[in-house]
Amino acid sequence: MTRRTxxxxxxxxxxxxxxxxxxxxxxxxxxxxxxxxGVAPGVTLYFVDGDGGLTxxxxxxxxxxxxxxALEMLLRIDPPPGAGWRSDLPAVRSLxxxxxxxxxxxxxxxxxxxxxVGARGVDQVxxxxxxxxxxxxxxxxxxxxxxxxxxxxxxPRGCPVPG
Numbered sequence: 001m002t003r004r005t006x007x008x009x010x011x012x013x014x015x016x017x018x019x020x021x022x023x024x025x026x027x028x029x030x031x032x033x034x035x036x037x038g039v040a041p042g043v044t045l046y047f048v049d050g051d052g053g054l055t056x057x058x059x060x061x062x063x064x065x066x067x068x069x070a071l072e073m074l075l076r077i078d079p080p081p082g083a084g085w086r087s088d089l090p091a092v093r094s095l096x097x098x099x100x101x102x103x104x105x106x107x108x109x110x111x112x113x114x115x116x117v118g119a120r121g122v123d124q125v126x127x128x129x130x131x132x133x134x135x136x137x138x139x140x141x142x143x144x145x146x147x148x149x150x151x152x153x154x155x156p157r158g159c160p161v162p163g
Contacts, residue, residue, distance in 0.1 A: 043070045044135065045077070046127040046161070048120045050084040054127055054161045057082055070132045071108060071125060072096030088118025089125070099129070105156050106133065106144045113150040122146050127159035 042060040049055040059081060061073065075092040079085075090112065098109040106129055110117070126144040133142050143156035 043073065044128070044131045045070065045074045046124045046131070046159075047080040047082060047085040048088055048118075048124070049082075052120065054120060054123055054159075055082065055085060056127070056131065056161070057085070065132075066099070066136070067106060067108070067129045067132045068097060068099040070128055071099065074124060074128050075110075087124065088121035090116055097125075104139065104142050106130075106142055107147060108144060109147045110149070112148060114148040114152045115150075117148070122154055123160055126154075126157055127161055130159045 041062065042058055043065065044056045045059050046054045046056055057080070059073065059077070061069075074087070075089055075096060077087070078091040080087055092111055094111050097111065100107045100109075108125055108129055110125065125146050129144050130142055134140065143158055145153055145156050147153040
């Protein structure tokens with residue numbers, strides 16, 4: 001093969017591969033639909049069922065909001081939205097909880113003393129806080145500390161409900 005023949009062969013191969021491509025035809029602009037708005041229709045709150053277990057319940061609010069807003073809703077909802085469900089947290093009409101996040105620990109300061117909160121009330125707070133964190137795309141390895149007006153606190157803990 002001469003130099004000229006080799007150059008023509010390489011050039012022909014390049015043109016042919018450009019024309020043939022990978023066999024996928026071209027297409028026009030594709031519409032991907034509407035972009036997500038980021039607005040959630042509600043939030044998941046945890047209540048105590050008839051057997052004493054925690055049960056998640058989706059509550060419509062028109063927005064996801066944050067942990068503080070969800071916990072305020074949990075403290076103000078009365079009665080819970082399910083047949084046979086209850087809350088081990090008293091209904092609160094004063095200021096809601098204060099929430100702070102430091103690293104992988106969320107601290108919830110409830111406007112209640114420890115003796116005002118039933119046996120599963122702390123679990124309701126912890127599971128609701130972690131559920132909202134997860135729903136908002138937050139880190140999965142979070143723990144919650146709950147503090148009370150009498151100065152007592154719980155240790156960092158996760159939600160006892162699998163999920």
